[in-house]
Amino acid sequence: xxxxxFKLKAEYxxxxxxxxxxxxxxxxxxxxxxxxxxxxxxxxxKSFTMANVIAKLNKPTLVMVHNKILAAQLYRxxxxxxxxxxxxxxxxxxxxxxxxxxxxxKDLYIEKDAAINDILEKYRHSATKSVLERKDVIVxxxxxxxxxxxxxxxxxxxxxxxxxxxxxxxxxxxxxLVEMGYQRNDYALKRGTFSVKxxxxxxxxxxxxxxxxxxxxxxxxxDRIQIVGTLNREIIEDNLDHIVIWPxxxxxxxxPTVEQALEEIERDLIERVTWxxxxxxxxxxKRLFQRTSHDIExxxxxxxxxxxxxxxxxxxxxxxxxxxxxxxxYFPDDYLLIIDESHQTIPQIRAMYEGDRSRKLKLVEYGxxxxxxxxxxxxxxxxxxxxxxxxxxxxxxxxxxxxxxxCSINR
Numbered sequence: 001x002x003x004x005x006f007k008l009k010a011e012y013x014x015x016x017x018x019x020x021x022x023x024x025x026x027x028x029x030x031x032x033x034x035x036x037x038x039x040x041x042x043x044x045x046k047s048f049t050m051a052n053v054i055a056k057l058n059k060p061t062l063v064m065v066h067n068k069i070l071a072a073q074l075y076r077x078x079x080x081x082x083x084x085x086x087x088x089x090x091x092x093x094x095x096x097x098x099x100x101x102x103x104x105x106k107d108l109y110i111e112k113d114a115a116i117n118d119i120l121e122k123y124r125h126s127a128t129k130s131v132l133e134r135k136d137v138i139v140x141x142x143x144x145x146x147x148x149x150x151x152x153x154x155x156x157x158x159x160x161x162x163x164x165x166x167x168x169x170x171x172x173x174x175x176x177l178v179e180m181g182y183q184r185n186d187y188a189l190k191r192g193t194f195s196v197k198x199x200x201x202x203x204x205x206x207x208x209x210x211x212x213x214x215x216x217x218x219x220x221x222x223d224r225i226q227i228v229g230t231l232n233r234e235i236i237e238d239n240l241d242h243i244v245i246w247p248x249x250x251x252x253x254x255x256p257t258v259e260q261a262l263e264e265i266e267r268d269l270i271e272r273v274t275w276x277x278x279x280x281x282x283x284x285x286k287r288l289f290q291r292t293s294h295d296i297e298x299x300x301x302x303x304x305x306x307x308x309x310x311x312x313x314x315x316x317x318x319x320x321x322x323x324x325x326x327x328x329x330y331f332p333d334d335y336l337l338i339i340d341e342s343h344q345t346i347p348q349i350r351a352m353y354e355g356d357r358s359r360k361l362k363l364v365e366y367g368x369x370x371x372x373x374x375x376x377x378x379x380x381x382x383x384x385x386x387x388x389x390x391x392x393x394x395x396x397x398x399x400x401x402x403x404x405x406x407c408s409i410n411r
Contacts, residue, residue: 005058014049016045029057034391035393037402047078048081051077051081053392054082061138061335062331066345071091086136088126091144094116095117098112099112100112101363102363122191127139128330129246143378148325154315155250157254158179162242163222177245179252179303182194200214206246206247214228224238225239225241225242225243227243251312257315269293286367295311318375324377324378333389335389342394342398343398
């Protein structure tokens with residue numbers, strides 16, 4: 001990768017067994033080892049050892065753990081170790097989540113109910129932005145990193161790049177922001193919103209609520225670009241030549257893709273309704289037709305609908321059964337994955353797919369959802385393994401699977 005981009009700052013140096021472990025791990029990776037195990041219990045300085053490996057290996061890094069609490073702890077530690085680099089946090093953004101489900105024995109449909117934590121969603125956007133823009137990035141994530149996130153190609157295509165001096169009529173720019181998932185709000189400064197004041201445009205981007213982007217116009221020409229603090233309105237950066245604004249949601253697609261997706265949804269709906277009728281399942285056919293037709297109309301009118309993730313395969317351009325795009329797809333091919341507490345994290349990754357599928361099969365079978373809902377899912381364990389590059393398993397008690405895999409894959 002060239003010069004070392006990671007700047008590790010600590011008040012102490014590796015001690016005891018740490019120098020040898022760090023040197024050996026880095027040497028082995030550089031010699032071509034794909035996967036290794038680091039024996040380390042909580043409280044033994046394992047995060048400092050991991051930080052040294054990251055700094056010396058000099059690759060974008062994803063650290064995966066099995067729960068939010070451990071992820072938050074590691075995130076804070078890595079922020080202290082790497083204050084000049086992009087250290088990010090990526091976990092599920094739900095404070096509360098009750099998934100959509102159907103219990104046929106009771107003829108009981110349970111609607112999805114969830115409370116989204118705006119701060120956690122902000123962190124997720126900050127993480128994907130950093131991964132796509134920078135090489136000196138460390139993302140600490142829970143196993144939600146293997147859940148469908150939307151195609152990185154669409155996320156990149158829909159970003160907005162503005163240059164000082166270019167002509168960009170305000171009305172056209174506002175329409176573009178709406179297509180990117182931003183909402184107009186002239187009264188409150190909220191993440192993912194924009195406002196127009198005195199002919200100037202202010203945008204609170206998806207990845208932060210501490211700063212806003214102010215665009216000043218001279219007729220239709222962008223005359224000035226500033227970054228301004230939302231709290232006290234102080235100018236943080238002035239007279240920028242260029243700014244990039246990322247979409248307000250990961251689940252977006254360009255308009256031509258949306259139109260094509262709607263055609264495919266309608267075609268699959270007709271096919272599935274016909275199938276139900278041939279089976280003599282009139283109730284299921286009617287239910288599916290009404291629910292899906294309503295979703296199609298909502299997408300046409302507003303660009304989204306409740307439960308739009310169940311149609312993600314169409315917007316991503318995936319075929320039935322193909323794996324979803326996840327956070328792992330946002331990373332470059334040559335990245336480092338650290339799986340902390342691997343004896344607990346690996347089994348959790350294994351279990352996610354089956355639990356999700358068994359619930360959704362009932363929804364599809366009884367006409368609550370199209371079969372495409374089955375493709376809004378976590379990665380299967382085998383699919384997860386195909387996305388690995390260099391992996392470090394960290395545990396005081398590594399499982400047999402990690403030990404055997406490291407031995408066999410590095411032979």
